[in-house]
Amino acid sequence: MIYKNNQNNHRPTRSSLTIVIKVGTTTICDEKTHYPVLSNLSSLVELVLKLKSQGHRVVLVSSAAVATGLRRLNIDERPTKMSTLQAISAVGQGRLIRLYDDLFGQFHQPVAQVLLTKNDLSERAQYLNAVSCLEEILELGVVPIVNENDTICPQEIRFGDNDTLSAITAGMLKADYLFLLTDVDCLYTDNPRTNPDAKNVSVCHDIQVLQELVCVTSRGSALGTGGMSTKLVAADLATAAGVRTVITHGAKPENLMKIIEADDAGTLMTPHELAVVTGDDLLARNLPLHTLFTAKDNPLYDRKWWIKHGLHTAGRVYIDEGAMRAVLSRKQRSSLFAAGIVDVENNFVANQAVMIICRRKNEQGEVVEEVDIGKGLVNYSSIEIGRIKGCRSQDITDILGYMDAECVIDRDNLVRTLDNPV
Template identity: 60%
Template structure:
């Protein structure tokens, strides 16, 4: 495969003090059947973080298992399907989970802080920046932030969906050097190693999208968790675009993390997703990954080409005007985020290609009226005239 190679000789950050985000899943914290906490694993995770801090690094822990811990606390056998019940169980489990972490870190006099997030908390730019500033202040104070999705109030529309995605967004927020996705295998394989003995370990990846097309990663997460290897590839794509080197490693041996980030020649087996050399600037990354997509705008081929050209030449993005729009999908309002797509014909079949994402100046219904109105009729069509710029160049992030 051209997208990876079995070699560990890749560029690593040379800073003596690194910012690390470590994500541990439910399977690393709770037994899948009994829901009892895996105290041995938790202790090794805590001891590893203490060791990393002693080496001068800053560490953020992204943790799952609020629901799993709540099931054990309430003596329930399985995760229910009713949303309100799951939220109530998470409310019970989150307090118990933080209590365990506080007890373990307290053995080393290490203060911790609880950070609970939903997509809604990051959708508003000022709230996003407040969250960033809070995380930075905690790290500067020597505190270990412990981040989890706020499952008590999360619904489908505002959920990250899994903590792999949450950890990638957190890594982008704190401008981390490394994101560690701890799982139940040593690394990513070309196929499921449990069913295919010929599955090959993938140690280095430079192109996540190409890798996703070439390997089989259809296995789901555990009965308690929400992820799997698919979500880890999504997280790696998000994090590397923000300039964060992403690692998949075994969660039961977190003590390998210091060896992986060191310059030794034979580190433990893991998968390394190399950070993009030209990461997205903060605002563009926030638009692409921090905002929930609420609808779709279809543009003509001419504008699509201009957007692609501005990306390849590193020019400022172009603004999007009403006369370049050929279709609108979904119901959205002013200032919400939409994806910008173009229709292409390939071998007689119509293909939809996403080229950008941005925040709109008008609602979907207003844009539709503007599409069908001549420029001189704009005032009559809308009842006011604020121009026909649908997305300003400062509010559009190119994804091609």
């Protein structure tokens, strides 16, 4: 089964790759006993060491702090109270990193614990500092082991799951690959455990097309927080940053080498004009089951990717259709000026990120549709924008008594999420 698409994609070179591997809770810990699955962990450690011996840089994004804490405290079921989960995670995180240190230590490989929250990345200087720290760890030949800082992270600034965290990490490092290790071989069109007719998805060039074809409503395991839907979100984030993303089985980490080698040899890919490929003959081609999400042709890098995915959205700015055409015009790519703004929502201050929404109207002047066209950093607060909306730039000084900038959102601080004003 194939779906047409006109997208090209380029494979990363093999010389020295940056590879982010996200390993889920069910790969690391037994779902019922919470004991570590040492066979999987040992295989994972051996894989990382083999990749490093070939000159690649490897980052692990590891779940299982809560599961490890449950085992240590002899608690059978994952609680729902946030403060209890945070306390259990605090117990488990130290033991989890010690487990990794013991396994890697058998081969004299140092590891580093890196705990992040979304709040750490929302301020530009902190974001750049986190990137520099990870880069320096890799330069030292150390394996970073990344996890969310569950102990101090409130619900509103959580990544939500380590699939998203791994995609953010891969984007920060401009990684070549993100591998999402899970408890199934690949993404299927439906749950293969309940639907025998479910087909495996081998390659995806267009996630929007894929989302219309697959059913991913099943939740993750009793221990984990994610499911297949979170992996689609992660793949969307990572591919937007130019990172090829692969879903494959966590109990078979050796498959990663086969996938990378096949990709390097050019035998992994299907023709680029196919948006989604299901029921492919991967096994007939002697390739392990997996789902490959190809990177975007025009990925967002660094600053604009940070604005879109690293920053908390503090509010909304509503604009008219004329402003939308100017902002989205391929030739003009205009900044957003006060004259095109019709309304503002929520309270925010200058330099915070807001969504840019176009209110489209019918001939009677009634709003018939709201179109999300982008996200950007504002030069004025919500109160100031409320006062200058609809006004010309030269009138800002008369209205406010000062003018910090001619535009509300500069084109260099604006990320477009809609390609054409159709």
